[in-house]
Amino acid sequence: MSITPYIVLSAILFTIGAVGVLTRRNAIVVFMCVEIMLNACNLGFVAFARQHGNLDGQIAAFFVMVVAAAEVVVGLAIIMTIFRSRRSASVDDASLLKY
């Protein structure tokens, strides 16, 4: 069975996620785009694991999920805090840390 369709889907998903991160301003949406990219990677891992016939890629996908869960917790907490103080979830507003 060819894995090409899965890889293509993974690439499409990753591109959608990357473009979303680059173009959207709302922090929540940016966050979701990051998740899409992570899941695109997961799909790639799993597809390649299938092709190679071992479990390395599957394990990597689990790790990504765990890290993504932890990241969501921290990330959402930060977004909440920023929203509380600034009444905005725009990533462009939170641009004080600069030159």
Added chain:
Amino acid sequence: MTYALLPLSAAGEGIIPVVDPSAADGLFSLLWLVIGLPLIGALVLLLGGPLAGLHRGALDKWGHWLGTITAAGSFAISLTLFLALLGRDESQRQIGQELWTWFEVGSLQVGMDLLYDPLSALFLLLITGVGTLIHVYSIGYMEHDERRRRFFGYLNLFIAAMLLLVLADNFLVLFFGWEGVGLASYLLIGFWQHKPSAAAAAKKAFVMNRVGDIGLALAIGLMFATFGSTDFAVVSELASGASEDTLTVIGLLLLLGACGKSAQVPLQAWLLDAMEGPTPVSALIHAATMVTAGVYLVVRSNFIFELAPVAQTAIVIVATVTLLWGAVLGCAKDDVKKVLAGSTMSQIGYMMLAAGLGVAGYAFAIMHLLTHGFFKANMFLGAGSVMHGMNDDVDMRNYGGLQKMMPVTFVTFAMGYLAIIGFPGFSGFWSKDKIIETALAENWVVGILALVGAGVTGFYMTRLMLMTFFGEKRWNDGVHPHESPRVMTVPLIVLAALSVLSGVLLLGNWIVDFLTPVVGVAAHHEPPLPALAITAIITLTVALGVAAAWFLVGKREIPKTAPTEVSFITTAARNDLYGDQINETLVISPGRHLVSGLTTADRVLVDGTVEGGAAAATGLSALSRRIQNGYVRSYALSIVGGVLLVVLALLAVNLA
């Protein structure tokens, strides 16, 4: 050092005597004391003041006597040693005393060694003798100066340094003394340092002397490189084996040193300004002793100059230019001390001329040096005595008719005057006559120029006499001329007697024979005319100069202020023949431009590179920090860009 007998018999024609001293024994072991006494005096007087603390008043009270006594003691020893030297056989008249090893570096070993030979013996007598008289005179002259103790300390320091200069047994010790007299000269020219002109003159003398000293230092270095030693004994022995080019360079460098110290053209400009110092200083340092150190150096280095004819020619040219230069200055100045300073320059020119003529002239150079030391010190002290009575006025246009008010000063000054113009029978007559005669025999052009110089000397000295002691009184209001106290006139009388009588040194050619162990015997050159005729011509030339002064100065009214509408040459002479301007144009201003060019190069090139680098870094970082703009998406874009680059690179590598 070997103590073999001097091969005097070999010191015949064309053979340069080698310095080969025998060890000092008996009386001669006292030699170091000649320098030691004034040195102790200087140390006590200069350092004793602060050490004595509250009791320094006592030191101030008898300090000048201490200075005088040490100088006199030094003279007594010098005289004793001189008599002892006369008692020795001619071949044994070089005595060396090794005091201690000064320093040892590699193969260079320099001892603090002294050499007592006929040449240094004569200098010792001159320095300590005239020095003592000037000490005595200064007691009176500096009576009202509250820093008199310090003045005597400096004078003693000078005497000690000058004695070290003429007693040195190698060029480095000589150089030590040479620098010592330069220091003393600096301190004494600027003794009245509260006057800006005196401070400036001291600095000028110091700096110009350094120029000459560089020459001497280089000559010593070259000697060490060539001969491996700076001892007179070694250098004189090995000199004949060195190449003539090396010796010529050494000779020219020595000449540069001599020019600086002896105020010869082109380093002459400091001497006239040096007259800012107290008059006894002008008499001792800038007339009788220190400025003649250049002549001493040339005569002492005869073993080099004899083998370097080019350097000798250079000496003759420098000397001839200087003797006319100084004489012209003397004609136009109204400041009595500056006239005498110009005259000193001119007379040292005569000495240098004689020294440059080689073996035939060395003895006459020293002879003129001695007689000049007497009559010029006499006249300087006389001028000081006049200034003392005229409220320190130096302008001769405010003098006139002083011969009745200051009889002793007048008579003694007149003795010096007759000696310097070469009035028959007086000391200057004998010494100058011999120099001109030798010059005529060696080179008639130089001889004629020296003859002209003698005529000009007659003119300016007569002018000085007429303006000071004769004619109408042109005194300023409130000036009451009076004779100076006994303590000042007695040295004048002694020096006047010496000015008249020191011609006896030439009696039976004594001085020539006496100096033979040092300089050798000259090949006899027949002068172009009989000696008597030359003497007559010289005397006639001088008489012409005197007569010219009588008609141009004596017969006319002397205006109180110097006339401004004068010929070009007078204006030039009043401005020191533009010596300062020449230095300014040729040396100082190019030097300044060089320095300002260098600082500009430093600022633009060196600083520019460093600061430009810093500015470029600042600018680049100002640009690059803009990347850090705080927008998450732009960071994300750069990450994506980076990843893309990496991926493309990997692909490129894999596909290639």
